Amino acid sequence: MIRLDDIGHWFRSERWLFRHLSMAVVPSEITAILGPNGTGKTTLLRALCGTLAVKEGSVHASEHIGYVPQALNADQAYSAVEMVLLGRSRFLGRFHAPGRRDTDRAHECLAEVGLSAIAEQRYDRLSGGQRQLVLLARALASDCRVLVLDEPASALDLANQGVVLRLIQRLARSRGLSVIFTTHHPDHALGIASNTLLMLRDAQHLYGPAGSVLTDDNLARMYGVPVRRVDVRSGGETVSAIVPLHGLSPAGPAAN
Amino acid sequence: MRWAALMWFLAAVLLLSVLCATASGRYQVPFAKVFAILAAHLVDVTSTWSPTDKIVVETVRLPRVLMAAVAGVGLALCGAVLQGLFRNPLVGPQTIGASSGAALGGVVAILFFGFGVYVYVGAFAGAALALLAVLAIHRSDSISPVLTLVLAGVVVSAFCAALVGLATYVADPETKLSDIVFWLLGSFGSATWQNLALISICTGVAAAVLFGMRWRINVLSLGDEEARTLGVHPARDRLILLAATCLAISAQVAVSGAIGWVGLIIPNLARMLVGADHRRLLPASALMGAIFLVIADTLARALTAAEIPVGIVTAIVGTPVFAILLRRNAKSRAT
Numbered sequence: 001m002i003r004l005d006d007i008g009h010w011f012r013s014e015r016w017l018f019r020h021l022s023m024a025v026v027p028s029e030i031t032a033i034l035g036p037n038g039t040g041k042t043t044l045l046r047a048l049c050g051t052l053a054v055k056e057g058s059v060h061a062s063e064h065i066g067y068v069p070q071a072l073n074a075d076q077a078y079s080a081v082e083m084v085l086l087g088r089s090r091f092l093g094r095f096h097a098p099g100r101r102d103t104d105r106a107h108e109c110l111a112e113v114g115l116s117a118i119a120e121q122r123y124d125r126l127s128g129g130q131r132q133l134v135l136l137a138r139a140l141a142s143d144c145r146v147l148v149l150d151e152p153a154s155a156l157d158l159a160n161q162g163v164v165l166r167l168i169q170r171l172a173r174s175r176g177l178s179v180i181f182t183t184h185h186p187d188h189a190l191g192i193a194s195n196t197l198l199m200l201r202d203a204q205h206l207y208g209p210a211g212s213v214l215t216d217d218n219l220a221r222m223y224g225v226p227v228r229r230v231d232v233r234s235g236g237e238t239v240s241a242i243v244p245l246h247g248l249s250p251a252g253p254a255a256n
Numbered sequence: 257m258r259w260a261a262l263m264w265f266l267a268a269v270l271l272l273s274v275l276c277a278t279a280s281g282r283y284q285v286p287f288a289k290v291f292a293i294l295a296a297h298l299v300d301v302t303s304t305w306s307p308t309d310k311i312v313v314e315t316v317r318l319p320r321v322l323m324a325a326v327a328g329v330g331l332a333l334c335g336a337v338l339q340g341l342f343r344n345p346l347v348g349p350q351t352i353g354a355s356s357g358a359a360l361g362g363v364v365a366i367l368f369f370g371f372g373v374y375v376y377v378g379a380f381a382g383a384a385l386a387l388l389a390v391l392a393i394h395r396s397d398s399i400s401p402v403l404t405l406v407l408a409g410v411v412v413s414a415f416c417a418a419l420v421g422l423a424t425y426v427a428d429p430e431t432k433l434s435d436i437v438f439w440l441l442g443s444f445g446s447a448t449w450q451n452l453a454l455i456s457i458c459t460g461v462a463a464a465v466l467f468g469m470r471w472r473i474n475v476l477s478l479g480d481e482e483a484r485t486l487g488v489h490p491a492r493d494r495l496i497l498l499a500a501t502c503l504a505i506s507a508q509v510a511v512s513g514a515i516g517w518v519g520l521i522i523p524n525l526a527r528m529l530v531g532a533d534h535r536r537l538l539p540a541s542a543l544m545g546a547i548f549l550v551i552a553d554t555l556a557r558a559l560t561a562a563e564i565p566v567g568i569v570t571a572i573v574g575t576p577v578f579a580i581l582l583r584r585n586a587k588s589r590a591t
Contacts, residue, residue, distance in 0.1 A: 064487065065485075075343055076477050078474070078531070079533070082532075089486045094469060
């Protein structure tokens with residue numbers, strides 16, 4: 001459905017941001033992309049979506065990709081449902097406005113992310129978590145088969161991170177969507193991704209099943225900080241977490 | 257539906273203000289007579305009016321009032337569209353340089369070809385060139401795109417104004433100068449049915465295109481990159497929208513001189529009433545722009561014995577409103 005063949009890209013500096021990168025995504029599969037700032041995660045997503053032409057290699061996408069940007073800027077005062085309705089634009093001609101069916105679809109998608117109640121509220125007045133979900137609903141409204149999300153959980157509190165991640169997982173399973181998302185949290189990749197791409201410095205990368213790529217050594221190499229994976233048993237299940245060893249200790253007598 | 261009710265209300269207000277504007281002025285024609293004179297075209301009405309009344313209403317006032325209404329529609333629509341396209345509520349036909357570009361184009365046309373249809377062509381070309389110049393200076397990826405855009409508009413406007421000054425300086429004072437000055441000052445006072453037809457056709461075509469693309473404007477207002485991810489290619493759409501905008505602005509400048517502030521403040525007020533969705537914003541802006549300019553022009557000619565240029569009235573109302581908007585905008589961006 002979506003395949004990257006040996007792609008590479010650089011900006012002005014002629015220094016490769018990434019190179020010889022190949023991967024394929026199939027339905028119902030979730031891929032996480034991790035990497036320090038400036039290693040080209042967002043650039044890679046733009047290449048996937050076709051809004052950026054890579055310098056080397058080729059991108060094959062046979063389906064429409066629903067792109068979910070980070071919900072940062074909100075300078076237009078549209079309502080939540082109008083924002084979702086914008087996802088229908090690719091079905092509308094230059095001189096056409098969305099009709100009843102498009103509006104119904106937009107409300108369905110809002111319901112799917114659990115936001116029916118705030119449909120008429122202004123998007124720029126929603127919380128960060130709600131905005132992120134509205135943008136996700138907009139991608140769903142475009143009837144995409146592939147979902148690409150740029151740091152969907154970065155600006156969210158712990159509870160909302162869980163809401164968004166569970167929703168992504170559910171969508172991949174129930175709708176058979178392929179999902180690709182970037183994140184700064186190795187935990188999130190461990191939690192829901194089947195494959196993981198680690199983007200290292202100097203245009204290096206590692207790609208493979210999440211469990212085998214997300215090792216202490218690989219993560220330490222990527223971030224330049226020692227990390228340890230710990231398993232936490234809660235109830236019947238085991239949850240993995242990645243803990244960075246920054247060498248921090250709280251000030252005060254207890255630290256001695 | 258709240259929006260539909262508001263539209264009917266605005267349409268009624270517009271009709272009423274057109275009738276009131278036609279009735280008022282130094283030569284008073286009672287409201288009932290205005291209504292009777294106009295109704296006589298549709299049904300049999302026994303004449304209660306003098307021939308002077310009829311001439312004042314039909315030949316002098318009505319074309320002028322209607323022209324103000326059409327110009328108001330054009331300016332407010334263009335302002336709304338430009339604000340959407342440039343993602344900036346502080347943009348209008350004037351701040352973006354299009355109005356002064358049209359003025360320069362018209363002056364150049366008079367200078368070389370004399371008064372005539374060339375003035376329209378010149379005004380259109382001038383508006384288009386000014387917009388292209390602003391686009392060339394402006395980079396959407398600059399650190400402060402909102403500021404550079406407004407500054408680019410200031411720069412282009414200043415350049416056009418300088419060239420207009422140069423043109424009036426070199427123009428032959430015996431023949432061309434008076435034409436140029438008369439045209440530049442332009443007011444709805446020169447309105448004739450012929451003029452009205454011209455501006456109506458241009459504004460009508462532009463309005464049809466702009467309203468037809470109302471949803472595309474929504475998409476483009478998210479920015480190019482996001483529009484592309486939504487499956488819309490922005491370049492050609494933007495070109496069509498800007499061309500339609502230039503058509504409406506240049507037609508307005510050609511018949512009545514550059515009138516500021518309408519295209520800047522009306523869309524902002526309309527947005528407060530109906531929200532940012534251009535499906536509702538464009539009709540609301542059009543009606544409110546028409547009402548505003550009809551009232552402003554009536555005040556301009558009826559307030560004092562000598563007529564005040566309508567641009568002064570719109571500026572007196574527009575500048576404080578703009579100042580308030582500027583404050584609100586700064587506040588909402590700071591939070």
